[in-house]
Amino acid sequence: MAASRIDGKAIAADVRVNVASAVKALPSQPTLAVILVGEDPASQVYVNSKIKQTEECGMRSLHRVLPANATQAEVEAEIAALNADDEVDGILLQLPLPKGLDSDAAIEKISPDKDVDGLTEASAGRLVLGKLGLRPCTPSGCVILAKRALGDDLSGKHVVVVGRSILVGKPAALLFLAENCTVTIAHSRTKDLAAVCREADILVPAVGRPQMLTGEYVKAGATVIDVGINRIDAPERGEGKSRLVGDAEFSSCENIAGHITPVPGGVGPMTIACLLQNTVLAACARRGWSVPDILNA
């Protein structure tokens, strides 16, 4: 029997509706600042959709564009100015930066209070220590999707995260651990990866290899939350055409899994929804407002 699809697009829209109601309940409008360095077309598309969705949720958005040949000091000066601007609640530095710039060093300049991507050392430390803080967006989206499929209580579920990246794999493992899951982090050196993956109640492929995890990696009835967004050639659609696929091979996994996220329309839209939610949370923490109930659900 085919797995039921977890509709990330619809669930992200639900999250944004909640964010918009939360914004209405606040004393004033939160502001998200997005810094784009260079003219990478894919980054421009992402940034534009972040700006559009920020405004649709009733928040202010600031857009800072630096040329591709900007220096490290210029990028960091822009961050410093936004840190110092009391109107700004969240700062997002669009990644990747052009070659020659040090993104780790730049991210570290973002005030942890405004770190809506959850990527600074302070945010990572708070996550590890179980302290209040801003959580990385893609992993938060994965937890929300798993809860929509399985219910809010994930305790005791065996989660296998495949991939140990700083951006996704590691923080996803920690967020599922905070939900009282039993967590395994598998990676390129894991022995008999398929057998490890077949132990998973919730399988989270986050390796960046198109369609690597086939149905053989999935336990019958398991939930697959596919983090991969890979663009591959699609000659069947015509010369030079491409399409997006996940790290899981959808057609074979769909026959075995109980629930599965599609790509596109799965984790991707949740990343931006969680960014908007983080902006509200950052505004509340910075300004001493209580978090509207609708976001505590």
Ligand SMILES: Nc1nc(=O)c2c([nH]1)NC[C@@H]1CN(c3ccc(C(=O)N[C@@H](CCC(=O)O)C(=O)O)cc3)C=[N+]21
């Ligand atoms: N500081 C920073 N924070 C980020 O969160 C960040 C970043 N830099 N740089 C780039 C990556 C990528 N990313 C995506 C967000 C949404 C979709 C998304 O909504 N994708 C759609 C498909 C979009 C399409 O059709 O191309 C989907 O999966 O359905 C994808 C990718 C955020 N990133």
